[in-house]
Amino acid sequence: MKKKIIILTLFFFSALLFGQKKNEASSDQCFICHESVGSTEADLYKKDIHFSKGISCADCHGGNSQTDDMDKAMSKAAGYKGVPKGNAITQSCIRCHANPAMMKKYGSKIPTNQYANLKNSVHGRLAINGSEMIVQCITCHNAHGIVAVDNPASPVYPTNIPATCGKCHSDPVFMRAYNPALPVDQVQKYRTSVHGIRNAKGDPKPAQCVSCHGSHDILSVKDPRARVYPTNIPSTCSHCHSNAEYMKQYKIPTDQFANYSKSVHGIALLQKHDISAPACNSCHGNHGATPPGIESISEVCGTCHALNAELFSSSPHKKAFDERKLPECTTCHSNHLIITATNKLLGVSQDAVCSKCHKPNDPSKGYMVAKEMKQMIDSLDSSEKNDSALVHEAEQKGMEVGDALFKLRDAHQARLESRTMVHSFNEAKFNETVNKGLKVTTEVKTEAEAAIHEYYFRRIGLGISVLIISFLALLLYLYIRRLERK
């Protein structure tokens, strides 16, 4: 008996609850009337998430939705606003969407800071008409057929986002009014990228516009807070690419960010905040992101390391690498984990990259050349180090060694040039550069040694002078005493 009473009570309250919702929608006289005349808006609104939550037309447009008298329903006295324009559109939305209590009432868990983010974003700036924000909520979400973000019909569903953003960003006439320098081919490039190809196939996981730029909180790429500001790019990309679980189905490594962070590029960008250092997009492209092909690696690296790339292209290694289908720069320097190039890379020791291919029984002269080049560069390296120690010793002794210090920079420059010249793999050219450096180091050594010698000479000179002056003073003192005794 007790069970029956509980079931009946539950049934009664459920009927009351769902019945009330049905009543609310069905009693919206605006909707009833507009639907009856075949209004497109009313038709779209039937599929709208707001309709399902019982939100009436009057909640956005004002007026009285409870009366079927059109004059009364759409009277100013009833608060009828008509079609909101400009910022009034967003104001209608944020009455609920910026109000946590209201959103809770409708059982929504979506954040309520979208408007605050939008207002501070690049889209929150004033439009060219000077009276409203560039972007209103309906620009991306539509007006009457709004569906949940995870509904494939939504214009902000991952596979639809490129087209939604492209409505403005691919329109040169529209974009020229705001940022004439900003390219309008992002969507076009995106469609050629690995992300874009997968996205076009209906995969919602690969990155699209908002994955990197954000949604409501999009900031200019020049803003250090932006997710696509150079120093933030690696962490933005790693958001997906370091997530093993997320990337599992794509079967690609997820250690790129970890390796990059330890690389010379990563240290420069992430630790030294040198924004001229390459981030992920510098090599892979941004909107057209794709791994560079074997043939194009030297071109990609060569955008910054131009001389190295040029020397390599005219070196005997170019043909050899092409024949063996070896990626040019990365074969010796790795890709994401590029460490500072030291002399260790050169030569025939176990650590040296040359020894990977050139063995002692190598029929070509590669093994011998690598060995000699290593000896030469080591000799320049140690000469520079010794000179530096000598110059600093002279400097610490208070000697003026400005010239030697200046020449020391020349020696350093020659060492850097020698390292670059390694990429020519031409012994004669390489020796010429190293010898230029060795000549400078000899000059520096002579000057530094002369300065140190001068330091000791000064002290000896001082000792002799002090002795002579003191002797004269003593003689004078004795003479004065003799004079005053008289």
Place this chain on the structure above:
Amino acid sequence: MKNYFKCLYNWIDERVQLEDLVKFMGKKYVPVHRHSIWYYFGGVSLFFFIIQVTTGILLLFYYKGSSDLAFESVQFIMSKVQFGWLVRSIHAWAANLFILSAFVHMFSVYFEKAYRKPREMTWITGMLMFFMCLGFGFSGYLLPWNTLSFFATKVGTDIAGNVPIIGGPLKVFIRGGDDVTGATLSRLFGFHVALFPGIFTILLGIHLILIQRQGISEPVHFSEKPASEKKTMPFFPNFLLRDLLLWLIVLNVLAILAVFLPADLGIKANPFASAPAGIKPEWYFLFMFQSLKYFPSHILFADGETVGILLFGAAGVLWLLIPFWDRKSSRGEQNRFVNYLGLFAVIFIIILTFLGWLS
């Protein structure tokens, strides 16, 4: 050898009656008392001036007074010119010791009341030379055109610009424009090597003639003694030889300082760089610089720093004119106020310099 000197002496004596001068100097006596040591600081200051002139001329052979070349020319002197490093270091050290010995000389004359009648003019010329010493220091400091000297000159001329009425034009006059530029360097170089030495030499000549004419001043307590109790020493040769002995000792100290603590050159001035932190003037301006820091930003309706500068100006004028308002000392009476004032000045300068050095 002795005969050769005798011959040379006789040759000059025949023409300029050197004998009269020797007799005149032989008649001059220097009072001997417990404060006689202070008499030597005038001679030491003179010795430093001679060193400054000599080393200054040597530096002039290589120094180039333009903002493009000044730093490099000093660098050249320090590294390429034979003993250039020594000449510059001695010039820099002697400049500091010159001002120090001038300070000591000035205060010793003050406490001995040697400025009293009839030596008012000697005091005035001495004080003017002292101010010129500071001017030498200020103008010479910028000449290497390094970062420190550039910004110290900027700060120094900014302070001068706060003098009421004449401050603005004075600042523009010193700088040769609105800011410290190459024009300032050329101007201060001109002051340092031509204008100031010229005026200084005239003042020095008057100062020395007055000393020779009026003799060495006797302190009040000494002059009150009966003639039989007054202990003296001949100026020539005794005092002069003692002076020479001290000069040799000072030369030794100077050589040691120049070798062990050579003047450094720093980094070339960059007018577009920001001023290094904690920029300070040379030690002899430090007490004034530090004092100005303690003045509030506003005193009644006036700018605090301006009031400070006016107070220092007034104190300088009072100090300069002391022979005219210290009547008691002129009458041979003791003036405790003047003693306490001098003591206060010495303590004030030492403490403020120390605080400035610490800050």
